[in-house]
Amino acid sequence: MTEKLPTLVVASHNTGKITEFERILSAWWRIQPQATLGVTAIPETGLSFIENAMLKARHACRETGKAALADDSGLVVPALGGAPGLYSARYSGAGDAANNALLLQNMRALRGERREAFYIAVLVLMHGPEDPAPIVTEGRWYGHIADAPRGHHGFGYDPLFIPQGETRHAAELNHEEKDRMSHRGMAVTQLLKRCRE
Amino acid sequence: MTEKLPTLVVASHNTGKITEFERILSAWWRIQPQATLGVTAIPETGLSFIENAMLKARHACRETGKAALADDSGLVVPALGGAPGLYSARYSGAGDAANNALLLQNMRALRGERREAFYIAVLVLMHGPEDPAPIVTEGRWYGHIADAPRGHHGFGYDPLFIPQGETRHAAELNHEEKDRMSHRGMAVTQLLKRCRE
Numbered sequence: 001m002t003e004k005l006p007t008l009v010v011a012s013h014n015t016g017k018i019t020e021f022e023r024i025l026s027a028w029w030r031i032q033p034q035a036t037l038g039v040t041a042i043p044e045t046g047l048s049f050i051e052n053a054m055l056k057a058r059h060a061c062r063e064t065g066k067a068a069l070a071d072d073s074g075l076v077v078p079a080l081g082g083a084p085g086l087y088s089a090r091y092s093g094a095g096d097a098a099n100n101a102l103l104l105q106n107m108r109a110l111r112g113e114r115r116e117a118f119y120i121a122v123l124v125l126m127h128g129p130e131d132p133a134p135i136v137t138e139g140r141w142y143g144h145i146a147d148a149p150r151g152h153h154g155f156g157y158d159p160l161f162i163p164q165g166e167t168r169h170a171a172e173l174n175h176e177e178k179d180r181m182s183h184r185g186m187a188v189t190q191l192l193k194r195c196r197e
Numbered sequence: 198m199t200e201k202l203p204t205l206v207v208a209s210h211n212t213g214k215i216t217e218f219e220r221i222l223s224a225w226w227r228i229q230p231q232a233t234l235g236v237t238a239i240p241e242t243g244l245s246f247i248e249n250a251m252l253k254a255r256h257a258c259r260e261t262g263k264a265a266l267a268d269d270s271g272l273v274v275p276a277l278g279g280a281p282g283l284y285s286a287r288y289s290g291a292g293d294a295a296n297n298a299l300l301l302q303n304m305r306a307l308r309g310e311r312r313e314a315f316y317i318a319v320l321v322l323m324h325g326p327e328d329p330a331p332i333v334t335e336g337r338w339y340g341h342i343a344d345a346p347r348g349h350h351g352f353g354y355d356p357l358f359i360p361q362g363e364t365r366h367a368a369e370l371n372h373e374e375k376d377r378m379s380h381r382g383m384a385v386t387q388l389l390k391r392c393r394e
Contacts, residue, residue, distance in 0.1 A: 047255075048329050054248065076330055085329040120330050132245050132282040133273055133317050136333060140394075197337075 005030045008125075011060035011070035013041060016155075017184075021069060024188055028195050029067075039063045049074060049086065049122040050136065057126040057134065067128070069191075073121035073184060075157045077145060079114035080106055088156065100149055100160055107145050115144040117161065121183040123191050135194050139186025143170075154178060202227045205322075208257035208267035210238060213352075214381075218266060221385055225392050226264075236260045246271060246283065246319040247333065254323040254331065264325070266388075270318035270381060272354045274342060276311035277303055285353065297346055297357050304342050312341040314358065316380040320388050332391050336383025340367075351375060 008029035010018050022031040042059045046052040053072040060068035074088030084091040084103060092098035107115065119141040126134040142164045149159035151171025158171035163181060170178065179185040205226035207215050219228040239256045243249040250269040257265035271285030281288040281300060289295035304312065316338040323331040339361045346356035348368025355368035360378060367375065376382040 047327050048251075048331055050247070050331070050333060051251065054245075058244075074329070082327075082329050118330075130244050130279075132271070132279050133315075133337075134245055134247070136247060136335065138333065140330075 007032050007066050009034050009037065009039070009060045009064050009066050009068040011039070011056040011068050017071065020179075020184075020188065024192055025069075025195065032066075034060045034064065034068070037064050044072070044086070046072075046086070049120055050124070050138075052086065053122045053124040053136075054126075054134070057124040058129050061126050061129040061131075065128075067126065069123065069125045071121055071123045071184070071187070073119065075103075075117055075119050075161065077103070077107075077117045079110055079116070084157075096155060096157075100157060103145065103157060103160060104148070116142070117145050118142045119157075119161065119183040121187040123187045125191065125195075135191065137187045137190035137194060139183040139188075139190070141181060141183040141186070204229050204263050206231050206234060206236070206257045206261050206263050206265040208236070208253040208265050214268065217376075217381075217385065221389055222266075222392065229263075231257045231261065231265070234261050241269070241283070243269075243283070246317055247321070247335075249283065250319045250321040250333075251323075251331070254321040255326050258323050258326040258328070262325075264323065266320065266322045268318060268320045268381070268384070270316065272300075272314060272316050272358065274300070274304075274314045276307055276313070281354075293352060293354075297354060300342065300354060300357060301345070313339070314342050315339045316354075316358065318380040318384040320384045322388065322392075332388065334384045334387035334391060336380040336385075336387070338378060338380040338383070 006029055008031055010021055010031055010033050012018055013035055018033050039060055044052040046055055049072040053070045056070035057068045074085055076082050076085050092102040121139050123137045124134050143162050146160050146162050146169055150169040151159050154171045159169055161170040203226055205228055207218055207228055207230050209215055210232055215230050236257055241249040243252055246269040250267045253267035254265045271282055273279050273282050289299040318336050320334045321331050340359050343357050343359050343366055347366040348356055351368045356366055358367040
């Protein structure tokens, strides 16, 4: 069976994401991480999440001659001018714990007025480097930034992010709960729906 | 009331589209066509609809300092390698009737095997030139290409496009029917839903 499926290259080096894509999309595609084809990461020079996802997907298509799936995601705090935003993973330059500490510090400087934030994930499925109509899906997870971190699940800013309608921090949700609510969960669900069409 | 609404620049010079956006979005925004602010069209050099819509929205944001809405749309025929695609409006270089004639001629060369096609419309609402998370919505209208044109409503390739589940050509639908089914109708409905969020 598997040999008959078309190959979909995943333009990511994050094992967690690759596994998630594989679980959901393996009925339609044979999932192949770009690293297994010798494709390396490119600089993310876009001005928006969608442009970065487009850059990554196109690069993977060009290098492999196959269809490719890319994602880009981050946390946006409007009161901080959109930061950490595109630079969510490299905000402090020193990993998740330091990123969370820097975010808290910058929130304190605002004197707690506007704590709204959202996580965003954009997925791009491109059939070739000049595909005029790549499939683009997006999920946003609205909430606000807490005064102090809590929880040990998840990654990124999950210890500081309290989703709308929740009292728990995102890092206190288990994987299934997070997948059901999260920005990435929504974007992947939509991608699946679009593939079925 | 109106003075309190934020201004949304529409990066389009098409009166029909501007009127449609105004009708639907005027509860949230004061709609202002970019031409009234002295902004002229820019070359659409993107490799995809979404990149062209991003280019147009960003240009309008940069020139006006305000939020901007842009759209890009076209007809994609997979059996023709995606043509007319990004070049839908300028396929023949001589307007709608000549574009339709050229499409028919190119379909004949395929000997009628694969006549599937889809219309696509992508909308981008950008809050500023460096908005990391512009709102992007998309509509696709699936169908196939007829052997001969029929109908006098609509524009573009509507005389040749038979929507899925229809026996009538798109150019035989009245405006309300078309808005309810069409790629642009879907994209605008989604944009409205996203603005309400």
